[in-house]
Amino acid sequence: MATTDRLQPAPxxxxxxxxxxxxxxxxxxxxxxxxLWIQPWLxxxxxxxxxxxxxxxxxxxxxxxxxxxxxxGLENYVTIFTNDPIFWxxxxxxxxxxxxxxxxxxxxxxGLAMLMNQRFVxxxxxxxxxxxxxxxxxxxVTVLWGFVFHRDFGVINGVLALVGVEPIPWLNSQGWVIPxxxxxxxxxxxxxVVIYLxxxxxxxxxxYEAASLDGAGWWQTLRAVTLPMMSPVILLQLILGLIGTFQxxxxxxxxxxxxxxxxxxxxxxxxxxxxFKELRLGYACAxxxxxFVTILLLTAVxxxxxxxxxxxxxxxxxx
Amino acid sequence: xxxxxxxxxxxTSTYLVLGFGSILYLVPFLWMxxxxxxxxxxxxxxxxxxxxxPIDWANFVELFTVAPFLTYTVNTIIITVFGVFGSVxxxxxxxxxxxxxxxxxxxxxxxxxxxxxxxxIWVTIVPSYxxxxxxxxIDTYLPILVPAFFAAPFxxxxxxxxxxxxxxxxxxxxxxxxxxxxxxxxxxILPLAKPALLIxxxxxxxxxxNEYMGPLIFLQSQDKFPLSLGISNFVSSQxxxxxxxxxxxMFAMIPCVLLFAVAQKxxxxxxxxxxxxx
Numbered sequence: 232m233a234t235t236d237r238l239q240p241a242p243x244x245x246x247x248x249x250x251x252x253x254x255x256x257x258x259x260x261x262x263x264x265x266x267l268w269i270q271p272w273l274x275x276x277x278x279x280x281x282x283x284x285x286x287x288x289x290x291x292x293x294x295x296x297x298x299x300x301x302x303x304g305l306e307n308y309v310t311i312f313t314n315d316p317i318f319w320x321x322x323x324x325x326x327x328x329x330x331x332x333x334x335x336x337x338x339x340x341x342g343l344a345m346l347m348n349q350r351f352v353x354x355x356x357x358x359x360x361x362x363x364x365x366x367x368x369x370x371x372v373t374v375l376w377g378f379v380f381h382r383d384f385g386v387i388n389g390v391l392a393l394v395g396v397e398p399i400p401w402l403n404s405q406g407w408v409i410p411x412x413x414x415x416x417x418x419x420x421x422x423x424v425v426i427y428l429x430x431x432x433x434x435x436x437x438x439y440e441a442a443s444l445d446g447a448g449w450w451q452t453l454r455a456v457t458l459p460m461m462s463p464v465i466l467l468q469l470i471l472g473l474i475g476t477f478q479x480x481x482x483x484x485x486x487x488x489x490x491x492x493x494x495x496x497x498x499x500x501x502x503x504x505x506x507f508k509e510l511r512l513g514y515a516c517a518x519x520x521x522x523f524v525t526i527l528l529l530t531a532v533x534x535x536x537x538x539x540x541x542x543x544x545x546x547x548x549x550x
Numbered sequence: 551x552x553x554x555x556x557x558x559x560x561x562t563s564t565y566l567v568l569g570f571g572s573i574l575y576l577v578p579f580l581w582m583x584x585x586x587x588x589x590x591x592x593x594x595x596x597x598x599x600x601x602x603x604p605i606d607w608a609n610f611v612e613l614f615t616v617a618p619f620l621t622y623t624v625n626t627i628i629i630t631v632f633g634v635f636g637s638v639x640x641x642x643x644x645x646x647x648x649x650x651x652x653x654x655x656x657x658x659x660x661x662x663x664x665x666x667x668x669x670x671i672w673v674t675i676v677p678s679y680x681x682x683x684x685x686x687x688i689d690t691y692l693p694i695l696v697p698a699f700f701a702a703p704f705x706x707x708x709x710x711x712x713x714x715x716x717x718x719x720x721x722x723x724x725x726x727x728x729x730x731x732x733x734x735x736x737x738x739i740l741p742l743a744k745p746a747l748l749i750x751x752x753x754x755x756x757x758x759x760n761e762y763m764g765p766l767i768f769l770q771s772q773d774k775f776p777l778s779l780g781i782s783n784f785v786s787s788q789x790x791x792x793x794x795x796x797x798x799x800m801f802a803m804i805p806c807v808l809l810f811a812v813a814q815k816x817x818x819x820x821x822x823x824x825x826x827x828x
Contacts, residue, residue: 268647284677
């Protein structure tokens, strides 16, 4: 895939020991050995990715619900797009979440990294504090935040009450539930911070020196040096974030069950319910295909527009 | 080190912003710790009392009597041990294949592997469920653990990048001594790649310790539940006992926090490698 190629630039040519072209018998043996070594991935790829994906695609054209199976062509897809308000609701909620979360995680993550990328004492302490929550995940974190957001006894409303703010119905109102989940996810922004920090520290110092010789101010340096140099890292983080956030499940499944009134009914919750509660397996497969295509299309959009804002040092140098 | 942000900001304002943020980031932890040591009544106090009076340790003991937390913990350990072992071994082998052998289609396959990271788990989950129930794997750990032994793309990618950095001369020298690829793998690559293997192990630990969707979909009997599933069940049955809920959440987090405390450097190295150099 050419797109991934850009995402993960191939490593520089390996420093192979120079020698004549090996005899073909040797090459064949090497190829066979290499092929054997990658079997753990290749077999798993076939068994757990290709075969199930193919089955899902096939099932999405059927009305299968565990018993008899009937080919119904595009009917599932037609129903989904024309006659399924819950689908549109779940898509809407998921999009709102992604649109709120991705820019905020970039802003907070990058901002924190810039602050920590300074020669002040104690920055590693801050790095530890911000990074710690991101090694925690899943049910325990969700249970914790469910209580943090509690309307009557939660810590956020408890602290806000000290300054006279009325209790906010975080998880009990359609308007607040998505912001609440965004806040909860931002708690785990630490791994992005560390990645951005690593990126910032690998920006050559000479560039900053040159900028300062040219009399560039803080903002100009950010625009002309820091952001261009960091853009490949930012692109990768945005794409990985996109793929991850579109599949968000556990948080809403445990904290809100998708509520109130479908206010946090993410796409994955809908797939789960259709598949494992209603057992409409064909329909669930059609939904999952739509999720996949959505992620694929958005990733393609990111990559397509990326040559306008992503700077690849290697490409520029060679041209 | 650079002064990219430093120019516009003084040390004081940096400390103020980062310090205030740190408090926000630490509050949920302190809140959890504080609540887990309270009695039911103390939860309702206002303003919030951060250090409970008196401190009540009973919640942590009660966890093991009101719900089978010991069983949950043992199950989680079983899943995690096999999951970590399978992930490290299988991805190391696949990474070795990608890093050290020339064969037709290698680069194409490598790209295919990377692009599979984009396939949502939701695409494969329904067919997987169907197949696993056909072959009688439902309500066993097999649907969760067997895939662990088939190299995950992310881990394979990470290890391959690391293996590429190991000098090829070492392989060549061993080959001259008559070592085959298996011996080179075990005596040269693996020992030299210990830091990277540790990173994959750490990430896999977090993944399997917290694994929720697999158990939710494939397990049925309560005596097979891991902590994640046990806690979510426990919480939905105890919707008002907040101290117990916080004690349960904390209990599940402690191993991850401890691991972080001893291996912070490796964690940070690991994500920098995958996020920046990737």
